[in-house]
Every structure is written in C-alpha cells, then in structure tokens.
Amino acid sequence: MRHTRPLAILAVTSGLTAALSAPAYAADATVSILHAVPGATVDVYANGDAILEDFTPGTLTDPLTLPEGSYDLKVTAAGAGGDGAAVIEANDVAVPGGANVTVVAHLNEGGTPVLTPFVNDTAPTAAGQARITVRHTAAAPAVDVRANGEVAFPNLVNPKEAKTDLPAGSVSADVVLAGTDTVAIGPADVDLKEGTNTIVYAWGSAADDNLDLAVQTIDGLHSAPSGVPSGDGGQSATSGWQQLTVAGGAALLMGGFAFAATRRRQDVRA
Template sequence: MSVPSSHARSAVAAPLLRVRTMAVVALALLLSALGLTLSSTPANAAGNATVSILHAVPGATVDVYANGKALLTNFKPGTLTDPQSLPAGTYDLKVVKAGAGADGTAVAEAKDAKVPAGANITVVAHLDADGKPTLTPYVNDSSRVPAGEARLIVRHDAAAPAVDVRADKKVVFSGLTNPDEKSAEVPAGTVSADVVLAGTDTVAIGPADLTLAEGTTTIVYAWGSAEDKNLKLAVQKIATNTNPNGVPGGTGGQADATSPVALGLVGLGAAGLLGLGGVLMVRRHRQGMSAAR
C-alpha cells in the first residue's frame, strides 16, 4: 500500500516532572484496586481513570502491592495489561521482587500516591536513551479517524539513537528520539513495518507485518536496548470514536475496557537487568497531523 509523504508531525512534549518512584504509581493505576473488576466499573464512569501499562524494561519480574494487598504478581517484561477503569483516589503502593511477599524489601515505595480522575493513558516502563529505567505516560488519541484511514502512532521507548520508521520501505516518521512519539493518519491496510537508524537503511527492528484497521488507532512501541541487542516492537490497538462515514473500529483501549488490548512482539531475545530505582517521567504528548493528499 502507498504511504503518504509529509504526512506526520512530531508530538509536542510538555516539561517533564521527575519523581523518584520507578514504576510504583503507574503500576497501581492499571490494577483493580480494592477488589474492583472491569465489569463492575465501566471505563466511562465519572471520576475514574482508564490506564494500561506496558512493561518494556528487559530482565525484571516484579509484584505490586497497594494498601497491603497483592494487585499484580509476576509482572514480566513485554507484558501489556488490559485497560483498567479505576476510581480516583489515594493509594499506598509498594513494588517488590517477584515472590518476596507483602513484607519483602521494597524495590520502590510511595505513600499517598494520587490517581487522577479523567486520565486515559498508557504508561510505559522502559529504558531512557542512556539505558536507565524510567516511566513515560502517554495520552492515547481516540478521536475520530477519516473514512478509509487508520491512525498510526509510533513511540520511541528504547535505549537507542534516533530512528526512522518505515512502512513498505517508505519513511513515514523520521528522526524519532526517546521518549517522543509521532502520529499520522494513513490508508487502512497491511504494511511491512521496520525501524531503521535515522537517515540510513540500517534495520534496527523488524520487518513485521502491521495491520492498520479502518477507523482504529494502532500504537507501535520500540523498546529494549540497542547495546544489549534485545530491541523489540510492541503493538497496541485502540478503538476510536464512532465514525459515521466509515467502518467502526474494533473494541479495545478506551472504547471497551472489558476487551483485551492486542500486543504483538517481534525482535531478539530479552537480556539485561532492571534496577527499579529510576525516575517517573510524566510527559503529556499532543498527537495528530494534518492530512496531505
């Protein structure tokens, strides 16, 4: 399929708020705290937040506790949680090595962590450009997509230099750096996607077939470490708002929190160690583009 040129613009990132609580707040946001389940709390309920998390740091498996209760166990690298609708509120949070138990030594801990109402994000635990663990929450764009098209968002969450993203060997996004994202609306269909070093034809990740369904948003995450040779892609599918002039997108993401989010992984084996000390990077991204025909 053909891919339009000059069709994307970089997301504009606001200043970063750095807090030394690696993975704690974001991990708890995706969990059904205090016994809540997805079916009992609709995603659009007032005062709730809808959150998914991608564990994109190679080499560490953890357990997460909130208010003394085990909320997530054996959380492994490469895992993307289903979207969770959670009540706004305040939580005491603790992350320990898998199997350590509630009384185990905290790898990271936060008291009175606030879960804001109205948030709809994917939080990615990943390596920064220097290979240090960090968290980046991204706002997911579920706005309407024109008929016959799909939204493609690419997020650079790898310890790797600037890259270009190609579809069918044509550059769609150029010069993408960690932890930024770029977005475009492209014709719906299936493309062969790969990631190359910026300005070159040197393939860093892929190729992999990527299906861009009409009316949906597909988010591709590049993660891992170039130095450790474990770069991978993760793919998240999110339904957009109803488009009366096109085929509605499938469920997932913000449209139906009871449906699983699709996750695809390609690349080499996982390696490396995770020190969960780290930084919480809160970055708001503005996504979108103006279509060039």
C-alpha cells in the same frame, strides 16, 4: 503467571470512593500497564497495595478502570513485598479523568528503569481512517521511520511518541538508524484496520541485543458514518501520499516484529 488482585481491594485500601470493578464514569480513567524491562519478573504496587504479581517482561495488561487522581507507583522484584527495594518508583503519577492511559515500565536511553505514563489518543477517526502511534521506550539510539524510502518520523528518541491518521489499508515501510540508510527493521507491509489506534512500543536494550516490541490496539474509534468509503479510495493524491509517508514507517515497527510480539504479549481488549 500474572495475577491481578480484585480491583475493589485497591479502591478500598487507597481510600478511593468508587470500586475499580464498577462501571466507568466521567471522572474515571482507563489504565493499562506494560512491562518493558527485560529480564525482571516483578510485582506492581499502587498506593502501597499490590495490583500485579509475577508480572513478566513483554506483558501488557487488560485495561483497568481507575478513578481520577494521583497514584504512587512502585515496582519490586517478584515476592519482595510492598516494603521491598524498588526496581522502579514514581510518586504522584496523575491519572486524568476520562483518559485512556498506558503506564510503561521501561529502560531510558541510558538503560535505567523508569516509569512513563502515556495518554492514548481515542479521538474519533474519520470514516475510512486508521491511527498509528509509535513509542520509543527502548535503551537504544534515535531512529528514523521511513515510508517508501523517505523519512516519515525523523529522529524518534526515548521516551517520545509519534502518531498520525491515514487511510485504512496496507502500507510498506522500514526503520533506519537516525541520519543513516542503515536498515534496522523491514521493509514490511502492514494492514491497518479502520477505526483503530494501533500503538507500537519498541522496548528492550540495543546493547544487550534483546530489542523487542509490544503492540496495543484500541478499537471503536469510528466517527459517525458520512458516506466516505473505506480504504484509499476517495483520497486526494496529495493528501493520501502525505499521510502514507508520515505513517507508513511507524507501522513497520508493528509488522516487522509482529510474530515475536504476538508470542510475548497478551491480547488487549480496548
């Protein structure tokens, strides 16, 4: 079971001036942590202090509020202590003020554990729109993400991401090995909600046959009402098709493994 120590402890021991449990200010950032290294239950340290214990693979934390600054992050085997051997370590990880960040502990393409911070796009979406973001954090080759049989996101590699906004609603897509027609996932229909950024992480190892996915949803991105109806209505034929083509395949990474992801992750409250 994952245990999160009181956030104020980290603030004091790190020499920070604001307690992490305090309300967010302009210089604070929202930080989530995803454990995407298969087969390892770990503890996570920030600036020498434990912030997560018995952290299991596939778990995505609730958002934490952290003051802007640089953090030394260390991941050890569960119970090894702060001086234990690092499974993964990264120093001077920048946390930008006001940003929404997800730090992912994952395997690089060659299978070595690494830490990658991603800044989440929380810009307002237009009325009737949803955002989809796909992140390749698996020890696996490049993939092409397709919509309606056409490549939408080509040659997505670890640890890159692709994203777009599109009309809220249902899309159908599949995923193939890059440059081929070999379907790895899908096809599947996925419903994307207006005013959300659905972030899909492909993680695990293709060689070990344990590829999986985690899903993070950030809501509250609605822009000011402008009278534009939700869904596909009101979009021009050309614009709507282009947006569907770009985003549909990415959505499949969520839909194709949604059942497994639901069992393996905690709900994320944006």
